[in-house]
Amino acid sequence: MNQDYIYSKIRPTYFFKIFLFTIFQSIYMQRFKSYKFTIEEENYKKYYLYRYFPSLNRLKSFLSNGIYMTRADKFSDHLECVTYDRLLEINDLKKFIDLPLQHNPHLSKDQLAHYINNANHELTELAEKINKEQSIYHVSCWYISQNENENELMWRSYGFDKEANTNGFLIRISLNDFISHLNTIESLNPELPQVVYGSVSYYDFNKKASIQRIKYNGFRKHISFKDESEFRLVYKNQNVQTVENIFLKLPRSFYDDLRITVHPDYNFNDFEKIRDKIEQEFDQTLNLSELHIWYKLKEKLKNKACSTDSTLF
Numbered sequence: 001m002n003q004d005y006i007y008s009k010i011r012p013t014y015f016f017k018i019f020l021f022t023i024f025q026s027i028y029m030q031r032f033k034s035y036k037f038t039i040e041e042e043n044y045k046k047y048y049l050y051r052y053f054p055s056l057n058r059l060k061s062f063l064s065n066g067i068y069m070t071r072a073d074k075f076s077d078h079l080e081c082v083t084y085d086r087l088l089e090i091n092d093l094k095k096f097i098d099l100p101l102q103h104n105p106h107l108s109k110d111q112l113a114h115y116i117n118n119a120n121h122e123l124t125e126l127a128e129k130i131n132k133e134q135s136i137y138h139v140s141c142w143y144i145s146q147n148e149n150e151n152e153l154m155w156r157s158y159g160f161d162k163e164a165n166t167n168g169f170l171i172r173i174s175l176n177d178f179i180s181h182l183n184t185i186e187s188l189n190p191e192l193p194q195v196v197y198g199s200v201s202y203y204d205f206n207k208k209a210s211i212q213r214i215k216y217n218g219f220r221k222h223i224s225f226k227d228e229s230e231f232r233l234v235y236k237n238q239n240v241q242t243v244e245n246i247f248l249k250l251p252r253s254f255y256d257d258l259r260i261t262v263h264p265d266y267n268f269n270d271f272e273k274i275r276d277k278i279e280q281e282f283d284q285t286l287n288l289s290e291l292h293i294w295y296k297l298k299e300k301l302k303n304k305a306c307s308t309d310s311t312l313f
Contacts, residue, residue: 032186035216037198044176049231050143050151052158054168056274062171063255063282067248069138069235072218073131079205079222081137081234084213086130087205093119093126094206136237137218138246144175144199144231150261150290153227159263167263170289175231177257181250188249192235195248200230260284264291 039047053059061068072081079087143154150170159168182197189195196216202223204210214220218234237243260278262271266289275286289295 030186031193032182032195032197035196035198036201036214036219039175039199044179045174046146047175048145048148049173049175049178050145050154051141051171052143052154052168053170054159054161055164055166056169059169059171059260059278060281063278063284065247066250067140067233069140069233069246069248071135071242071244072137072139073134075139077221077225078127078130080139081134081217082130082220083133083217084211086126086133087211088208089126090123091206091208093123135242138235138237138243139218140233140248141228142231142233144229148172150264152291155263155291157228167265169263170261172259172261173254173257177254181254181257184251185248185254188251192246192248193238195233195235197233198231200225200228200232202226255282255284258284259287261287261289264289264295266292 051062053062082090143151145151155168155170159170160166161168186195196218198219200219200221201212201214202221202225203212204223210223212220216234216236218232218236221230233248235246237246262274266274268288271286271288278284278286
């Protein structure tokens with residue numbers, strides 16, 4: 001049989017398979033994937049991502065090492081990355097722990113105590129299981145908003161170290177710039193097989209009907225956190241060994257697109273010293289907070305009140 005004839009018959013099928021494989025790679029082999037991310041691309045420029053740091057050391061770590069992916073079992077929210085089935089288990093145990101005697105006249109005090117003690121014991125065991133399951137998730141949390149302005153509530157919640165009594169910092173980047181850097185960030189972090197990004201959905205965990213199954217557990221939070229309007233990156237560690245610290249390395253161009261702001265309560269002299277240090281070490285510009293003048297106004301009123309009181313003695 002003529003070889004050219006055979007080749008002409010095989011070639012279309014061969015190249016079609018290559019085409020399908022290429023499409024498969026571009027869609028399914030992409031390691032950075034979006035989830036529950038409903039913002040249309042043409043609207044990316046209308047949104048901003050914010051990350052609040054409680055201290056100068058945390059800011060320096062970000063500028064030196066990249067985005068820190070916090071292990072979910074280290075969060076103050078103890079229901080981070082909890083599965084649907086675990087949430088239902090918690091709800092079932094809650095019924096027994098909250099049993100009031102006056103609403104259960106058919107039970108004696110001893111019987112009621114027995115139910116509650118058993119439920120507490122099961123809850124302790126469940127907490128240990130959840131803690132272990134959470135340790136495989138690493139998360140970076142960002143506040144997403146169409147507002148260019150700082151959020152005072154976020155400053156109080158995440159931009160201040162209560163234990164050390166130190167003021168923190170804020171970084172801001174447009175969503176458009178953030179998304180445009182993802183391919184480069186992916187190539188800089190080949191050791192991470194998959195990172196998922198998107199917006200968090202909020203549910204009332206006290207109502208079973210409100211809790212829904214979702215594909216990625218890292219994108220479900222209790223409704224009490226809804227004001228945080230969270231965008232996040234989630235990495236699930238499939239290795240047997242628990243990993244303590246994971247950083248997403250960032251390209252220099254990512255840092256060029258940032259705006260860094262100091263806490264509004266910073267003293268101006270301290271601000272100038274830190275600004276010079278950040279510029280020298282990292283070639284980054286530091287900005288005063290837009291709320292700085294309002295914080296200082298309140299401080300002046302306090303000082304005046306104190307001086308007035310002192311004259312009375």
